[in-house]
Amino acid sequence: MSAADVVIVGAGPTGLALGVDLARRGVDALVVEKADGLFPGSRGKGIQPRTMEVLEDLGVLDAILAAGGPYPVGMIWQDGERAGEHRMFDPAEVKEAAGDSAFTEPWMVPQWRTQEILFTRLKELGGRVDFGREVVALDQDDTGVTVRFASGPDLRAGYVVAADGGRSAVRRALGIDMTGETVDPNPVLVCDVRITGLDRDNWHVFPPSGEGDGFLAICPLAGTEDFQLVAQFPEGTEVDLSLDGIRKVAAARSHLAPEDITEVRWASDFRPRAALADRFRSGRVFLAGDAAHVHSPAGGQGLNTSVQDAYNLGWKLGAVLRDGADPALLDSYEEERRPIAAQMLGISTGVHRGEVRRGAATVQLGLGYRESSLTQDTRDAVGTVRAGDRAPDGTVEGVRLFDAFRGPHWTLVALGVAAPGLPESVRVVRGSAQEPYGKGLFLVRPDGYVGWAGNSAAGLGEYVARFGSHTVS
Known part of the structure; x- marks a missing residue:
């Protein structure tokens, strides 16, 4: 049976960021991923100023800056005509909230590109990811955790971190429940597409035009030739993820012709929900990222909160495994991160429902741990x-x-x-x-x-x- 100090389950932004942090600390950490490669879609595309600071510390800032760009100004369309601009956030408010930070606004990088950058950094530091490794069971004892897979040899680790998403197999294996709510019962299509005849200077928004219609939004993805297309549907709709289905939605809700959408590169549908794991730890196993908290994508809080989970846990695992710190230090992970996740869930839900404006509340620079036992x-x-x-x-x-x-x-x-x-x-x-x-x-x-x-x-x-x-x- 092979062994590692830490096994990280999931090669998304959370798992890769944690892998980078542990690798630079000299901790033998292995990332395992069920899929055969990195996630291919844009999904979490907004990186908040505090996360930019984290990525600078992890050594990937230059690559992140080169890969992305600022958020475009929104453009409202009505009856095929431009009806006026809409800003997703107040730049002056965000700049004031940024204070001393070098980063004064969110930075757009599609999630697949962020993952590629973190993966490259992990390999530079000598870390690795084993793809095609599906976790099916965990066995814990006083000295470590045995990780069992659908195929291939078991792994033995001192600690395991579940960073395997909202449907976390590890969380289910631990029997940890999530408490939450449906933020919006209406299903949402999100996909990465290639489009002709639409400028890349604006985030194009097409409000509902009739009874039962949902909104359509098309955002140019900085640093790529792709657009992210998002469309809302009435509750109970079976969303068609095919090229023809996406073309029909775009043509029905905008001035675009079906053939203007030339390619679908990735597509998914979801029901916006908010949920928080009842615990972030079970013995030697920790939950991080979407495995611990699931957000509405509104306001760009999910990926950012997740990467900061990794940043909080990484130094503590390093202190215990390399510096001889008391393992009780690891108790502070849940103590510090679960209240933050709950707070961010409230903000992302509020943004989704139009109750909270993107701005000072979403840049995450004011978060801290004044009430922590480490303070x-x-x-x-x-x-x-x-x-x-x-x-x-x-x-x-x-x-x-x-x-x-x-x-x-x-x-x-x-x-x-x-x-x-x-x-x-x-x-x-x-x-x-x-x-x-x-x-x-x-x-x-x-x-x-x-x-x-x-x-x-x-x-x-x-x-x-x-x-x-x-x-x-």
Whole structure:
């Protein structure tokens, strides 16, 4: 029986991002995927500013920027004529919410391309994906997990992460239920198509034109020759995913002729729903991404929340498996991520129903872990960065903070306070007090959140002792 430190089930954005994070930490992780290749469709195409920061840290930012582009302005069509522009979000509001971030708006990259980029990065780091490996059962004991497949040899792992989507076979094998609701009973067609006679400068929206009709939206996919076509149907409709079926829908709801759609590259249908797993962990098995929370695609929260699940779990698995941290550290994954997922589910459902506008609520830069058991703040400063917050970017004595944070290490930011002696594995940035941090010591976690903050080093040693021998002594 072959073995790995971690087996990640599912080669979507969540599983690949986690694989990249673990590979750069020297953790022996294997990604297994039921399909014979990567997912071929656009599906989650919006990358929010906070996720862009994560992807920069994982070493794929340049490729992501080259592969995508900004969101186009929406164009409303009526009776074959342009009726006016519609913006999917308020750029000024998003820019204000972005604050110190280098990323001031969502970036469009079709999901299949994001996966290719992460897959390439994983291979660069020596990681691998085994395709055609369908998980059918798990057996746990005190020392690890045996993963059983429909064919091929079993695997033995210290931990398993289920990143195998909303219909997660691993979650079902664990007997973990999901609690949720149907956001919209009307089925939705989503497909990637090639179209002639339609410009790529706008996101084309065709409102319902009659009783029983649903909307049609056609969005040019940045960095490709494809469009993503989305159409809503009345409840109970059997959606036709064929080229002829998609041509008929487009022709009936827009000025396009059937032959203007020349090719269907991928097609699917779904019923928008929101659901949250009752638990994100069972023993040595963790749920991440859609296996743990299923979103409406409205507002672009699903993929982003999922990648950030991986980013939260990756450093903790690395600390336990490589740095000798107490395995109890892994309890904080569910503690920190499940409330965030619940919050994002509420936002995506609100956007779908027109109750929440895309903007400050959807860029995910204001999320944090102030209530986490990993968070400790001994300062009495008000109105500045607190432990649990995302550590803001900025420049200290000529050093860009995000450049200092980049990598699998911890970082101590010492502003107006002397830094204690630390091992070489901890990066230290020293400077005078400055906003928005104020004055003090700020120990930044590997995932870019302030774990500990204080006016002096008192208590710092006790805090970091929880995370293993390679952080701070």
